[in-house]
Amino acid sequence: MSDDIRVRFAPSPTGPLHVGGLRAALYNYLHAKKNNGTFILRVEDTDQKREVGGSYEYIEESLRWCGLIPDESPSRGGDFGPYKQSQRKNIYKKHIEALVEKGAAYYAFDKAEDLDMHRKNHEKKGKTFIYNAHNRLKLVNSLSLDKNKVEKLLKRVPYVVRYKMPDNKMVVFKDEIRGKIEVSSRELDDKVLFKSDKMPTYHFANVVDDHMMKITHVIRGEEWLPSLPLHVLLYQSFGWEPPVFAHIPLILKPTGKGKLSKRDGEKFGHPVFPLEWRSGDEKHLGFKEFGILPEALINYMALLGWSKEDTKEIYSLPELMGLFEITSVGKSGAKFDFEKLLWINAQHIQRMSSEEIIKRLSSLNTGKKFNITKEAIDLIKPRVERLADIDIDFGYLFEPQKIDPSLEKKILNDDSKVFLKDYSSMLEKRFEGAPQLKEDLGQCSKIGFGKSMGAMRLCLVGKLAGPDLFELMIFLGKKEVLKRIRSVIA
Ligand code: GLU
Numbered sequence: 001m002s003d004d005i006r007v008r009f010a011p012s013p014t015g016p017l018h019v020g021g022l023r024a025a026l027y028n029y030l031h032a033k034k035n036n037g038t039f040i041l042r043v044e045d046t047d048q049k050r051e052v053g054g055s056y057e058y059i060e061e062s063l064r065w066c067g068l069i070p071d072e073s074p075s076r077g078g079d080f081g082p083y084k085q086s087q088r089k090n091i092y093k094k095h096i097e098a099l100v101e102k103g104a105a106y107y108a109f110d111k112a113e114d115l116d117m118h119r120k121n122h123e124k125k126g127k128t129f130i131y132n133a134h135n136r137l138k139l140v141n142s143l144s145l146d147k148n149k150v151e152k153l154l155k156r157v158p159y160v161v162r163y164k165m166p167d168n169k170m171v172v173f174k175d176e177i178r179g180k181i182e183v184s185s186r187e188l189d190d191k192v193l194f195k196s197d198k199m200p201t202y203h204f205a206n207v208v209d210d211h212m213m214k215i216t217h218v219i220r221g222e223e224w225l226p227s228l229p230l231h232v233l234l235y236q237s238f239g240w241e242p243p244v245f246a247h248i249p250l251i252l253k254p255t256g257k258g259k260l261s262k263r264d265g266e267k268f269g270h271p272v273f274p275l276e277w278r279s280g281d282e283k284h285l286g287f288k289e290f291g292i293l294p295e296a297l298i299n300y301m302a303l304l305g306w307s308k309e310d311t312k313e314i315y316s317l318p319e320l321m322g323l324f325e326i327t328s329v330g331k332s333g334a335k336f337d338f339e340k341l342l343w344i345n346a347q348h349i350q351r352m353s354s355e356e357i358i359k360r361l362s363s364l365n366t367g368k369k370f371n372i373t374k375e376a377i378d379l380i381k382p383r384v385e386r387l388a389d390i391d392i393d394f395g396y397l398f399e400p401q402k403i404d405p406s407l408e409k410k411i412l413n414d415d416s417k418v419f420l421k422d423y424s425s426m427l428e429k430r431f432e433g434a435p436q437l438k439e440d441l442g443q444c445s446k447i448g449f450g451k452s453m454g455a456m457r458l459c460l461v462g463k464l465a466g467p468d469l470f471e472l473m474i475f476l477g478k479k480e481v482l483k484r485i486r487s488v489i490a
Pocket of ligand 1: 009010011012044202206219220221224
């Protein structure tokens, strides 16, 4: 494996993996594999108040289900571990001290109530309080106090470490998707890098780890773009070469307005998480339980924001690994389109062997009612959108179904019953392959071919749907077909 390209997916374990996170993981994975590089899973668990039990295991399991296996991770290990930030406290401590030493960061002792008061006073005057070059000398920190006092305070009271934001500097950097970006440091504040609980903040840990883990490309959601100027400045303060950045646009609600949230799943009636998630009273169905194949989910997520310049839409993971280019990711947010995902899912189901489908079904645990055979899957494969439908929508393969009452009235009149009688007598004598069954139906159908087919469908399926009628008859067999027709006539 080449050491050149190293990317990381760096979730915080604050809940299940959302589709946005999954897409970030996928783009990182594809970028690594395309370039024969390394895909790392790093857990950013420095905000322990927000941590939700079971999230890390969930994220790992989801990545595994999707086939996005990290080369280095907390459970796999690697040369740059530990891969959980909570286990890297010493590394951050050493680096924060170095930054203070360089004069790029400083200790701040302001009490939360005092900062609150400053905020309120500013608000009253219609202004916003920003901790920065403009006022830092009027606040309580190692820049405004004398050395002895600072030494004493460091031993006695809780403190944070803040970044000493340059007063008036143009921060210029490039994003692979957004292009060149310029931000004035005047718009930025002296961000806290190290908290009073002796844990680094996201910004600090993220930059230190990306450097220490030799990350070459940071591919993540656009919501982190506003943090990038600070990250770039941190690299400069350390004298480190920054990685290449690519901020991928948001996944939008199906309506296009705003970011897709976990509540949208319930609202629009589809999952937004890969696997089922349970925590306390919270319970969300996953794509897996909904009957979506991981191959299809990956395919769909890849196309959500990225495209090759051709019309092909169905890709396998290895194909994507060969084709993906981070620079071809679009700038604008992509609407989540569940119908499209279902269509892609159906395409993958059709391409999958019936044996494999049976295997997947058995791992689905839907409390299956029927013993689904290869022949049954062969018959219905072209119509299946979701694996979970196989049990729900295709019960007619295994047992007689209740007839839709509105259709019963409309279609099963005296004339069509005469047809059913004639056809069943014919079938009694000859039941011989789909073409013959079709021809015989034509022979008996005084009410017209279409109406006869409809009557037969109601007998066999219970509604006007299902696979090719004659193939279905062969599948069910003579005895079952006659039994169903007769029970309808009666
Ligand atoms: N821990 C951040 C998150 O949860 C990671 C952002 C990044 O990739 O830098 O999204």
